[in-house]
Amino acid sequence: MTFPATFENDVEVGETIPPMTAHAVSVSLPTWRANVGYEEGEEWVISKMKTGYPRFFIHKAIERLANAIVEKYGHDGERAMLFPSHSIAQRCLDYFNTQAPPEDRQQARILDLVPSAAKERSEELEIISPRISAFIFPAVSFKIAKAFWQHSGDGISSRRAEHCHGLFEKGALVDASTIDGMRRLCKGPRRYQRQTSIDLDTPIDVRNDGNDTQDPNDFVEQRFGRNLDLSLTTNAKLAVRRRIAGSLTADVELPEALALSKDEENTRQVAGFSEDDVYLYPCGMSSIFNAHRNLMATKGPLQSIVFGFPYIDTLKIVQKFGPGSHFYGFGSSEELDDLEKRLEGGERFLALFTEFPSNPLLRSPDIERIRDLADKYDFYVVIDETIGNFMNVNVLPYADIVVSSLTKVFSGDSNVMGGSLVLNPRAKSYKQLKQTWNSDYVDNHWAEDSIFLERNSRDFVSRIERINANAEAICDVLRAHPRVKQTNYPKYSPTRQYYDKCRTVRGGYGGLLSATFYSKEEAITFFDNLDTVKGPSLGTNFTLSSPYVILAHYGELDWCASWGVEADLVRFSVGLEDTNKLVDTFRRALEAIERLA
Template structure:
């Protein structure tokens, strides 16, 4: 069968291409690295973008219009939020040098704050909180958009653009030198809560309760235990704020490979983090972790919380959560689990989690056309009595109703799509695993839960089969490890699927995640290697194509990498 040719232009989204899509096709390994470097030529060709990578499309159009309306200097850029605490966040973030280059730090006088009000309908207005800064200092500020995930969505920006003739500039000006205290900032409007929000919260509870491993715990859940945010990172950030309030003295324990924005958020928390990178079955994780906890206990310190992805992104290791729960009970710290990769159709982490965070942008939405994040706080957690009031009091809706409405609609097909994603990913991983057993193959290993030594940890939390979902599985994400970077590049550049970040979409996406995302940060690649996240890996998010099409496409790329391996061996 001939390999399908991708005809989508560079910088355009997965089909069907339409406004507010959150993917973009950027073919080629070096193109992916150019994106992470912020190459202006590449950026100028993007007609779509993953929204947290930076303000884009309608958001950029709105930013440009507000730039003019506010008479900002020509070399200034700006980012937009609906929550006023973005001002304080920008102040702190732009002055923290833990991982940014000194030249990216923003002189306080260059950080400007403004507030505007724009109608979003005939009856509603929203106040936007604007942080402006010289474009050259973007790396020192844009993390407030990327790492905290609370920036406005493209749909909200489009609604503002359609009513821009009614823009009101509020009489508030401040710089980074001023005491930008919240009581002096114009009162926010936030965004209205609608039946779509309620419906989405109910959907999340229903999915958590179906085929539960601990029905006595999940039966206590109600929609009031779900908190919705504009992105998955926003959910993590808002939870982090409450947990740090609850436990201001402790470090964050981070287990395994985690998403790079999460990593930087934890790294720059007030007391930092303690990272245990290697968490596979051959590691000394639990002896090292218990020794650390015991030493902290003797000093009278408690961890703020422990965070892990299950399984981890992008190397798919599944931490032994049963064992972790016992340590958490012994040393008194909450466990925060991100179940995005395994996905709630397949796994039930509520028996071991104190809070479950999910990027519902991914598999729950499934069509790469809207964003969202959720927190699920089970009443069965011993931390519920103290954490629930904090989250409830702090919660202000930042999630735009049309985004919530579309995600709710998309989620109707979640179980059916998940069945296909599981089946396709397993078939593809099984093929790649067979290649990895062949010494002549360029494939070194496939990273997918059933083919790793932490399979039993995943299986312990897999949901039982039900008539509506008879084959719980291992999710849509896997990674392929090659012997050398040259072989990985050859495979990737001949892989005729969409190239770009994101996972859980309807079509298959590939991305050289470790080399592209972490490769620009000094020392990061060497550190990631210590726990198995190698630059020579290609991350794959399997889609809804036919199994035959997927296997043919990947076999062709492997054949090309095999030819390159032979060529290099003949030259040696």
């Protein structure tokens, strides 16, 4: 069906979402046909793509820097993947060497690019970290290198690429091996600077007269180009970590936020928990990848369990970067019964990874029973709270580790990536895991990204309440229509009892829901007539719709169906629009189905 030109949210295929946003994390795929065309690699879609979801689509700023590095340091027929540190590039090389043919492995190598002036290697420079490690390899093996880049989430951000490209063109970012007597740059601060090391009275807010739309090019030109103020960067990271810890819920400017005394009771409700147990990562998948990596380093390379139908890369990580996994795709009580029998029979596992609730079926696992099994049979529990978010659900008491994508509703503005990982200080595993993270963790969240993330997340609490209410209203509209076969939402899920057990006092049921229809034609008609922005990602401040299974699992639709996930499912991430307007929008799309008859 043709996309009507009269739609208020008509965004051209391939345009960034939000439009004309240089570092947008979504892209417009406004019709069902456009989504299929993207997956099929059709030229009319691919040629128009200004961006894409950052772990699946290499941002053009990153591609430009990678091409410039290969042009200067590489050879014909080579490409480069860019990472923020040598150790991450080495992991990519190690993975590449397990997958690529011998002749390609022989050519693969790492190039470290660092600031040229040795005198500038200061604490400030270490925190801002304007350096790049390029993994250079034969282009014919691009898919292998890209698989690591996508699954790990540890590639550089587009803002880091822009900044470092400017340094590279000026000759201020050079091959580390060419600097005489240069010490190997340390990995960066082992831990975040404490609040007392920063002058909190400095006027360091980045907003201009209350206007949230700041041009990143406004940063002052300093000795390394568009540099960033150390106190601004460090304080922004601290404020973000306090928000994730639940000890900062006020919507205030940055200096005032850090001067506030901590809330007497944080939303996590775990004794002894604070921002010192919160770790920032470049994106949510990076936090999952590094959780799995560090758990294996702590306990050994055992198989893991993935419980419930997960976001695609979570399963790929445990399958590809260790001894494998056991997959329970329904996340049911019967599957927990099976797991318990396996454990009673002597099988042992590293960890159980699960989402609360799951994406896209919005089912909630029985994490209380999972916690009991983990304590009895000694495996870790890693819970992804991205969909529920900690304002709605409190899952930390049942987890050893909680991970989340800050790219989503925590940010809301769809213009910055981020991830978090928190350790439960009351878990039996805490001491061991804390030691592992203290020795291994490096903060690779790019400074400018942290500044945007802090600014975006200030009104996180109030946005959640509005989004919850809007999502419930949309859910009611879908559930009432006879041509909607099934609406998936935690409030009406057969697993609601498990969700409610973790729901906070003021918590709702989140902003994500999905629906299926009685025919593919109905699903396509509904989607093409739905006047919302359409593209990948979720948690945006505006409603964002997607034929999620087509977009995320196009090459494995039969596999999805075997786990009860239909190919024609449509997913909705509900935003902050006027509730009545949203309801009318969905009703009009449903009326288009009625006209099919």
